[in-house]
Amino acid sequence: MDRIAVLIPCYNESQTITKVVTDFRKTLPEAVIYVYDNNSTDGTDELARKAGAVVRYEYQQGKGNVVRRMFQEVEADCYIMVDGDDTYPAVHAREMADKVLQRNADMVVGDRLSSTYFTENKRRFHNSGNTFVRKSINWLFHNSIKDIMTGYRAFSYRFVKTFPVLSHGFEIETEMSIHAVDKNLAVENVIIDYQDRPEGSESKLNTVSDGMKVLRTIARLFRCYQPQKFFGAIAALLLIISLLFFVPILCTYFADGLVPRFPTLVVCGFTALAAVQCFFAGMQLQNIVQKNKQDFEMQLQRAMKEQREAHEETH
Structure with a gap:
């Protein structure tokens, strides 16, 4: 069993994956870095392997499918999940891991919305969309999570091994947040810096279709949980x-x-x-x-x- 495992789901992130793996190896030298490649065609897996990561594969397309595979296969006391697009600085990983290992937090949320997200993010409608989702879930489920859809999180062993992954795509973060609130798990927030994707790196998110999936997920989970x-x-x-x-x-x-x-x-x-x-x-x-x-x-x-x-x- 690893003490700390860094989980990086990836799909065509050759522009940034080497830097992400290198930064997390420096910040958490005792951690094992896992890169789960989701049918990349640009050599992301080879670059991650050269940078020192353990590379594994998930052939069902979608971030939710990758998260399911990661949670099933990796054994650790603390899990750090981060995107491979270099939008989340590794410097916050130590603080997030300490909250899991020392304060018994089950999920630590990397809060972008309280720092630089609204000035750094240049994608249309994403700012208003994140705000709407956060307010909707806070109202429906009465929680204090500051950033519902962030891809930078830390988890305990018991969260990972008891979380039923039902979503297939990017709505997985919303599902995680609602599950933690509904099951009265210990959730903490850490304010993190956010930086937009570097030039040449393209987002896989579709604002309209993925936004609708998130809204459907909220309605489905509200029906199921309440x-x-x-x-x-x-x-x-x-x-x-x-x-x-x-x-x-x-x-x-x-x-x-x-x-x-x-x-x-x-x-x-x-x-x-x-x-x-x-x-x-x-x-x-x-x-x-x-x-x-x-x-x-x-x-x-x-x-x-x-x-x-x-x-x-x-x-």
Whole structure:
């Protein structure tokens, strides 16, 4: 088991990978640097190997798929995950690792948004998009994570070995953030400097399509992690719609003793019934979520036991 493992997912980062590996080897000389190549065609893997990294491969395209592979294969007390595009300085890695190893943090977030991100980033709509995602998740999940979509993070062993990776692409960071908040894991923020990609290095992000994926991920996770609120909101909306159409019919009945729009009355009844079904569906699913949280606590205990056994074997 490694003490510290630096995990670098890469896809066509030949312009920057050598510098990234070299910088992290200087900052964390005791760490093992893993570069996971995701079908690069520009020689990223060979450059990383020459720079001193352990190179492995993931052939399913997408950052989420790479993260799944990394988390399954690498054993360490502390994991530092960073992009291979040289936008995150290695100088912050020691502080982030110390928070995991000494303060028992489960996830340490490299906070770009509180420092230089808004001045360094030149990509259109990314600034407003990051702000919107952060505020949305903070409002929906009541958390204090400062940067939801940063690619610079540190993790504990028990986070990595109990995190279910469901996303395939760049929405993986959003999934990590929400998972940590929902499972009451220890999360800390470290303000980091951010520098835009050097000239000649191209971003793999598509602002529109990847932004929509992130929004769909937020909606999906809100439904899965907080079903009572999700289905309760739908139930309230259906009930309001039903009442808006039912009240005029009721007033007419009291005034004239007639029901002139009988089909509307029937639709109102079915809409109200759908509201009741949504409400109770949310309550039932919330009970399942609570049971899943109890099971997750047992998974954490098993992960800690595995970590202790791995240390005993090592020594």
